[in-house]
Amino acid sequence: MSKPLVVFDKVQKHFGNFVAVQELDFEIREGEFLAIMGPSGCGKTTTLRMLAGLEAPTHGEIRLNDRVMNDVAPHERDTPLVWQSLALFPFLTARENVEFGLKMRGVGKAERKERAIKWLDKMGILEFENRDISTLSGGQKQRVALARSLVMEPQILLLDEPLSALDAHLVIRMQAVLTDLQRELGITFVYVTHSQSEAFAMADRVIIMGKGEIAQIGSPKDIYRGPANQFVAEFVGRNNILSGKVASLTEDTARIATSSGDFTVPTNEVRLIEGHTASFVISADLVHISLSDPDDGNKAQCKLISEEFVGSMVTLFLEDAQGHEFKVQMQERELSKFDLKSGAEIWLSWDTASAHVLNET
Amino acid sequence: MNQSRSLNVILGIYVAMVFAFVFAPIIFSMIFSFNSQRFPTIPLGEFTTEWYAKILADPDVWEAALNSLIVSCSTAVIATFLGFCTAYSDFRYNFRFKGPYLALILLPPTIPLIIMALAMLAWFSKIGMSGQLYSIIIAHSVLTAPFAMAVIRLRLNQMDPDLESAGWNLGGSEWQTMRHVIIPFCKPAIFSALFLTAAVSFDEFAVSWFVSGLNKTLPVIILEIVQGNIDPQVNAIGTFVFLISMTLVVLAQVFFASRQMKSIKP
Numbered sequence: 001m002s003k004p005l006v007v008f009d010k011v012q013k014h015f016g017n018f019v020a021v022q023e024l025d026f027e028i029r030e031g032e033f034l035a036i037m038g039p040s041g042c043g044k045t046t047t048l049r050m051l052a053g054l055e056a057p058t059h060g061e062i063r064l065n066d067r068v069m070n071d072v073a074p075h076e077r078d079t080p081l082v083w084q085s086l087a088l089f090p091f092l093t094a095r096e097n098v099e100f101g102l103k104m105r106g107v108g109k110a111e112r113k114e115r116a117i118k119w120l121d122k123m124g125i126l127e128f129e130n131r132d133i134s135t136l137s138g139g140q141k142q143r144v145a146l147a148r149s150l151v152m153e154p155q156i157l158l159l160d161e162p163l164s165a166l167d168a169h170l171v172i173r174m175q176a177v178l179t180d181l182q183r184e185l186g187i188t189f190v191y192v193t194h195s196q197s198e199a200f201a202m203a204d205r206v207i208i209m210g211k212g213e214i215a216q217i218g219s220p221k222d223i224y225r226g227p228a229n230q231f232v233a234e235f236v237g238r239n240n241i242l243s244g245k246v247a248s249l250t251e252d253t254a255r256i257a258t259s260s261g262d263f264t265v266p267t268n269e270v271r272l273i274e275g276h277t278a279s280f281v282i283s284a285d286l287v288h289i290s291l292s293d294p295d296d297g298n299k300a301q302c303k304l305i306s307e308e309f310v311g312s313m314v315t316l317f318l319e320d321a322q323g324h325e326f327k328v329q330m331q332e333r334e335l336s337k338f339d340l341k342s343g344a345e346i347w348l349s350w351d352t353a354s355a356h357v358l359n360e361t
Numbered sequence: 362m363n364q365s366r367s368l369n370v371i372l373g374i375y376v377a378m379v380f381a382f383v384f385a386p387i388i389f390s391m392i393f394s395f396n397s398q399r400f401p402t403i404p405l406g407e408f409t410t411e412w413y414a415k416i417l418a419d420p421d422v423w424e425a426a427l428n429s430l431i432v433s434c435s436t437a438v439i440a441t442f443l444g445f446c447t448a449y450s451d452f453r454y455n456f457r458f459k460g461p462y463l464a465l466i467l468l469p470p471t472i473p474l475i476i477m478a479l480a481m482l483a484w485f486s487k488i489g490m491s492g493q494l495y496s497i498i499i500a501h502s503v504l505t506a507p508f509a510m511a512v513i514r515l516r517l518n519q520m521d522p523d524l525e526s527a528g529w530n531l532g533g534s535e536w537q538t539m540r541h542v543i544i545p546f547c548k549p550a551i552f553s554a555l556f557l558t559a560a561v562s563f564d565e566f567a568v569s570w571f572v573s574g575l576n577k578t579l580p581v582i583i584l585e586i587v588q589g590n591i592d593p594q595v596n597a598i599g600t601f602v603f604l605i606s607m608t609l610v611v612l613a614q615v616f617f618a619s620r621q622m623k624s625i626k627p
Contacts, residue, residue, distance in 0.1 A: 087527035100528075104537055152532070
């Protein structure tokens with residue numbers, strides 16, 4: 001495990017009476033691609049701005065390379081940020097934008113030009129070096145913004161929803177550009193986004209934030225398959241969440257009685273108490289469907305409400321007799337075998353191991 | 362179609378009449394400045410540049426022109442600097458009583474000039490600063506700084522606040538960022554403010570007349586010429602003053618428009 005580059009130690013941020021960040025305790029490892037994800041207003045951008053020195057923590061300490069950064073002015077940090085608005089200087093050309101940071105650091109004219117050209121070339125936009133920013137397309141501006149930060153050759157690069165203004169097909173391309181760059185340069189990337197697909201596609205680790213707190217830290221797969229609590233399960237989406245009372249316990253499984261029936265779930269490390277409430281999730285893509293009663297195992301009888309196509313994947317929205325909503329995700333060609341109509345009665349089933357118990361919070 | 366055409370014609374005539382109303386006196390003044398007759402009567406006499414020659418031969422006029430030049434240039438620089446500072450403090454900071462603060466700053470142009478002029482004279486003579494060229498400069502700076510501030514503030518409002526943070530983030534200190542981000546962004550507005558304040562100062566009569574003492578500016582000398590002798594000299598000098606201030610105002614507009622047209626979204 002690589003050593004921590006950045007440590008957030010009990011960091012809080014208040015704006016007057018409003019608590020933007022409650023208490024953050026986490027590390028950023030050297031060379032990792034870390035995504036901080038959460039709904040708007042969860043404190044993720046504030047967290048990033050604190051790291052860049054644009055906001056001062058109200059309590060706690062931020063350390064970079066073991067140095068306490070709380071009182072270090074933004075311009076004395078080496079934490080370039082790629083802005084959501086891009087914040088390119090409209091009165092400068094593309095190359096002058098890239099040279100800006102070097103100029104501030106007192107790098108000589110010839111070297112500035114050489115380094116700027118190197119990065120513009122690397123980003124594939126050298127031909128636009130003398131163009132005004134306003135004449136560039138969204139994707140080109142994006143690349144200028146990246147080059148402007150990377151030309152500083154920082155240890156860590158901060159990105160604040162940099163792709164949110166781009167068209168969908170450009171987002172996919174820029175994601176590839178970013179991951180390739182990060183692997184190649186070995187720079188630590190801290191990427192703030194509200195988009196699950198961006199975070200999960202690129203990051204080594206993801207921090208999910210909600211209401212100024214960390215809800216879960218883990219690899220995309222850990223979070224996708226094992227959401228820690230209801231907030232994460234709902235935020236990640238495409239999950240079926242069921243709640244009920246613990247009816248019985250064995251060594252590593254529990255029987256949970258919900259309004260939709262009784263289900264067996266693996267307890268994992270979650271401590272469950274008989275008679276207490278418990279919730280668990282099953283990813284929509286781990287649910288099987290059948291037209292007849294599958295006899296034993298975890299099952300629920302539902303009525304098909306609607307379908308949603310995203311390319312080759314289909315999401316079915318269903319409801320059981322108690323009105324609880326279920327989601328099933330499957331390949332379109334799998335589904336076509338069933339020839340389902342809206343209102344059709346279907347049985348859902350899943351392996352016990354597919355279920356995941358949530359921590360009650 | 363037909364109706365809209367006749368409407369356009371009517372509107373065209375209306376606009377022409379407005380322009381005529383505004384510019385006719387000035388145009389007549391220009392015409393009479395080249396008229397050989399002493400009194401402005403029609404039919405006109407012969408074409409002459411006599412009045413211009415007379416004006417140019419008058420050392421008082423030259424001195425007044427020099428005074429006006431010094432006053433309007435100094436005023437433009439001081440007022441634009443003050444205007445920039447207040448506009449920036451409004452853009453950058455939030456503080457208690459910001460509303461009253463801004464209202465106070467914008468107040469001077471709303472005070473009747475004659476009141477302002479009397480107050481300035483009373484105040485300057487109290488502190489022993491009246492009758493000097495710099496008295497006019499100070500008074501004009503107070504008078505015109507709000508115009509500079511309004512123009513520069515408009516520009517700053519168009520700026521993405523992230524731009525300044527980006528300057529810091531890329532290693533620029535506060536002053537470096539001011540010099541390399543804020544000022545370049547505001548440059549068209551700063552030029553616009555310079556020309557506008559220069560024009561206002563150049564034309565201003567009441568305050569100049571009260572506080573100038575023996576240091577007369579062009580508008581003050583015009584009044585003296587009118588009082589002393591009725592001949593088209595005043596038309597000649599008026600034409601000069603008009604051309605200079607029009608040039609300044611047009612330059613201010615050019616810079617103002619250039620930044621409005623240019624796309625400012627990054």
